[in-house]
Amino acid sequence: MATRVAIDALGGDRAPDEVVAGAVEAASGTIVPVLYGTPSLETSGLELVECTEAIAMHEKPADAVRAKPDSSLVRAVRAVGDGDAAAVVSAGNTGAVLAASLLHVRRLPGVLRPGIAIVIPSRRGPTVLIDAGANAEARPEHLVQFAHMGVVFAEDVLDVRDPSVRLLSIGEEPEKGNQLTLEAHALLAEADLRFDGNTEGRGLLEGEADVVVCDGFTGNVALKTLEGTIRSILEALRSEIRSSVRGRVGGLLIRPAARGLRARLDPETTGGGYLLGLKGLVVIAHGSSSRVAVGNATRMAARGVEHRLVERLAERLPAARGEARSSGARSSGATVER
């Protein structure tokens, strides 16, 4: 059966053109992208659900979602909540996608906070980084739940057997870190997880763990540092190479090798991150997504549906919930953060 994926055609720095082009690219016998956009949108034959407005990147998430119920972002997310689509992809305002998801897709029972799971293409295979930016503030028990969600994702979608978990901190020793990581370390050590202790940012690309957990602020800083560094180095290398004839010849010869590396490391290859912990599948793509990234994000959404990621989380997370509760979680609704 074909998977219907709702696409927020007006979300992202390069919307709508690159978003539509990406959706068109991803369309196949098994993937049916449905565009949410203005009536005048050129859809190249894809189904269009007409919306009257768009949420901009700088708008305050909760306010924008409340004020613009007929925006492409809110409507596309709501399609998943209403059962009109199996998954949604948006390259728009991340906070607004989170807010709309909490409102219209809703959290799985027992989930304290949804977290963004990103796949980092490490040297030894995929590493799941969670939370990559949904929660700028988090409590220790949230990190334990992120770990459980990351493990389900790694096992059921990435086919990693018995995934190892590490906590992103500033030293490998348990006593290195801030208040949050010290407390989270203690909870993770007691949890039913293959917890291997702390890891540092330098371990991310080395694949020192299958799942790396952190709060969304730290995860987002680490992810953007990683992506920016990859980009800067490849550009710097290119410009060094081009500055001499010898270098230019060498550059031509190593091009296939450099392409392989770039293909592995380019964030566009992954396309986006899953917002885990919800009753439906939500994929958040980079704001700067090109058609390639949107195409990959759309395929990623369909893959999550195919692997029954949401159902697997629902089946496997109650244990996590019990653990988080018993380790002192205060009851509080997940609230949207900047």
Added chain:
Amino acid sequence: MATRVAIDALGGDRAPDEVVAGAVEAASGTIVPVLYGTPSLETSGLELVECTEAIAMHEKPADAVRAKPDSSLVRAVRAVGDGDAAAVVSAGNTGAVLAASLLHVRRLPGVLRPGIAIVIPSRRGPTVLIDAGANAEARPEHLVQFAHMGVVFAEDVLDVRDPSVRLLSIGEEPEKGNQLTLEAHALLAEADLRFDGNTEGRGLLEGEADVVVCDGFTGNVALKTLEGTIRSILEALRSEIRSSVRGRVGGLLIRPAARGLRARLDPETTGGGYLLGLKGLVVIAHGSSSRVAVGNATRMAARGVEHRLVERLAERLPAARGEARSSGARSSGATVER
């Protein structure tokens, strides 16, 4: 006049051999390294101050400093406080160097917390990252002071005119971040600084600001992610290149270009970071420092003395102190964190 630099010969993963070799390399007509180590240490003719013990990397900083007053680390740091050396270099336990410095070198008047300033070799020149790891927890007013210290460093040592300052966060908009960065953003905007707003990790190597401020946890995660990514990519590129004859030939041709890039980006080139905010000059080198890194850290220490960095901070910081105080700093001694 020659500058005496105390070297903690027993600190660091590769001590004492690489540390001594680095000190020997840095010795010159103007730099006189003085080694602090065990009586049996082979010093290649450098002056030796005999110590009875060493502080290991995993020891609890405050406890170790208290329990081992005759350790090479404590004695070398104390040499600066006592006026026996103009600066100190240690590749040992960072927390212990911080604890020993607070005890024996002491803070400049008005300084709330010392911060580690690291120079990142960005595309547009040096970028100062502060705090790169001294304070795992920080308050907004600490970040304002880090910014002032970073500016003095950038102007007086790196010769940057009117340095710009940015706050490391998870989005360029002022409302993006966690509680700490939101409050720090407001204080920085009011301070007497050329504050250009938030920056993301991706801007570090691009040189989007002359000074980037953050708490020590975030700064350390970002720094290690940056360094680890540089290393991983250069290694991955090398192994891709070596996997084919064509690549190997190309690799030989681009070697000079790659060397230039590596020389710029290698953390060993910088050698270490200054611990700013103290009454004396303290340089913290990487735990993994080789002789090259130790040599560069020693020259860096001498350069700080030559540029009168401590005196310049003492002259220029009182304004910062007034600002920090008026913006609600509670009085509290700087305490050592893990």
